[in-house]
Amino acid sequence: MATTTLLTLRREFASYLGYYWAVGMDGGAWSTTSDIGASNIAVSTELRDYGFDDFGEGGDGDDFFENWFAIFLGTNNAGKIRRVQAYDASAGQLTLTGTDLASETGSTDFEIHKYSPTLLRQCLNIARTKSYPLLHLPVARTLMTTQGQRRYEVPAAITERPIAIWLERGHDVTSYINNILSNPSFEDFTSGAPDSWTATTLDTAEETSTTTPINYAVRDSGSSVRLTSQTSSTGTLLQTISSPGTHSGQRISLSIWVYCLTASVVSTQLTINGTINLGTAADGGLHTGSGWEKLTHYEDMPVTVTSLTVGLSVLSTATDNTEFYADDALCVVGPLQEPSPQNREELRRWDYVPVVEGSTQRNHVVFPYPLPDHYLLRFEGSGYLSSVSADTDTMEIGAPQTDLLYRYAAEELYERIGMNTPDSDGNFDSRRTAHVRNEQARLQMHSLPRHNPKIKIPDWG
DSSP: OOOEEHHHHHHHHHHHHTOHHHHSGGGSOEEOSSOOOSSSEEEOTHHHHTTOSOSSSTTTTTTTTTTOEEEEOSSSSTTOEEEEEEEETTTTEEEEOSSOOOOOSSOOEEEEESSOHHHHHHHHHHHHHHTTTTSOEEEEEEEEOOTTOOEEEOOTTSOSSOSEEEEEEOOOGGGOTTOOOSSTTOOOEETTEETTOEEESEEEEEEEOOBTTBOTTSSSSSEEEEEEEOTTOOOEEEEEOSSGGGGTTEEEEEEEEEEESSTTSEEEEEEETTEEEEOOTTTTOBOOSSEEEEEEEEEEEOSOOSOEEEEEEEOTTOOSOOEEEEEEEEEEESOSSOOOOOEEEEEOOOEEEOOEETTEEOOEEEOSSOOOTTOEEEEEEEEOOOOOOSTTOEESOOTTHHHHHHHHHHHHHHHHHHTTSOGGGHHHHHHHHHHHHHHHHHGGGGSOOOOOOOOOOTTOO
8 A cells, every 4th residue: 555754745835835835856855055053044055056036136035934834853943843033045045933952963954845844744644534435544453252242343444334244253373374474373382482583672471272261362272472571672473484595586474463552663574685674554563452363574585585574563752561462374375365274154143233332433233143253344345544743744645636625625724824815815714715725626637546435244143
C-alpha cells in the first residue's frame, strides 16, 4: 500500500493551492546560507536566485512574504512556525515574529507558506474523514471465540458495519513444506527457552494449552512462547537461518502470530547482512495491541546474503515490562506473495448492533448460533486514513488518491477562510469552494475500491 508523509502532503497541498513556487526550491525546501543564530533572522540567498529579489529600485521586492509563514525543519528548530514580519530581497533575509529561534550549526531547511502550516495540517486531517468512504483504509482484525459467547465487539479500527466476517481455524505451520524455520510452532523448549530461537534482552517461558479453562494465550494447541520485555530495553526473539547464501537475490517473507495488548511495541524483524529491518504498520509488521494478530513482513535481498536472522523485536518505545505471546511462525524465500495456509469459512448470518455505552460507541455483532471455542473471528471492513501530526507521519494513500484528498482539504480551507471574508470578497471564496467541489466529483474515479457487505443467509448455521 502506498503511503505519503505529512511533509509531502503539505508541499503537494500547497502546490494545489497555487503557490508551489514559494514553498521551497524545486518542490522541496529552502536552505539557509547563513547559520541561524539566537535571533529572529533567517537568510537564504536561494530566494534571490529563484527570483525573489529587487527587480528595479532597491527594496521593491521587500514586501512579498510579509504575513506569510515559515516552518523550520532543522535540528534545534524542527517544527517551529513563525510569521514573516519583513523580507529584505537584496539579502534573501526573512525577519520573523515571535521569540528568537535556537542556534543551528550548519544549513537549515525551511518552507514558506501562504497559510499557517498548522491550518494546512488540520485541513488534511479533516479531509481524510470528509472523503470517507471514497478514501479509506482497508482493515482486518481478529478476535478469539469463546465458548458460550454469541455477542462480539467489532474492533474499533473498523469504522462502520463489517464487510465480511470469517471463522478461522488454526493451521499446522510445521507441515508447510516451504517453511525454512525450525520449531516454528514453538512446541519444543529447553529450560523455558524455545529451541532454535535466541532471545536477547527478553525473558521467555513456555505457555502450554489447557482445556479447563481454555488457555487463549496459545494460538491453537500444544505450546506458545511467553515473552516479557525489559523496561526501556530493545529485546529480540530471532532465529538464525543456516546457509543464507542460498537465498541471495530473492524475497524473504515472514508471518508470525502475536498476542499483545500494547500497541506499537512489538514488530517483526528481518536482519540481512547485519542491517535490521523492522516491520511497520503500513506493511502489517507492527502490532496494534488488539490480541492475536498475524504480523507480516517481507524484504527483497538482491545482494549476496552472508547472514540472515528473522523473528520479533520489542521497540525502544516500550516503557514497561510488556507481556506478549508468539506462535505459528512461517518464513519462505522466493515467492513474491506471503504464504497464507488458512483454513477458514465466511459467516453469512449475523446481526450488526451499533450501541453507545457511556460516551463510547461500541459496535457489536450478534450470532444466532454457537461458535466453536478457541477459533479466530476475522473482521474485514474499512476505517479512516491515519491522522498525521509529525512530518514523518504517513497517510495510507499515494497519487492519484492524494489528488482527491487535496480537493477535500481545499474545501475545508476555503470554508474556514470564508467565515472571515467580507461580503464584498465573498464571491471569490464561493467560486473557489464551488470549483473544488466540482473537482471532487470529477476525481471520484480515483477513489479506493470498496467491497459491498455480503448478503446474509437466514438459515446459515
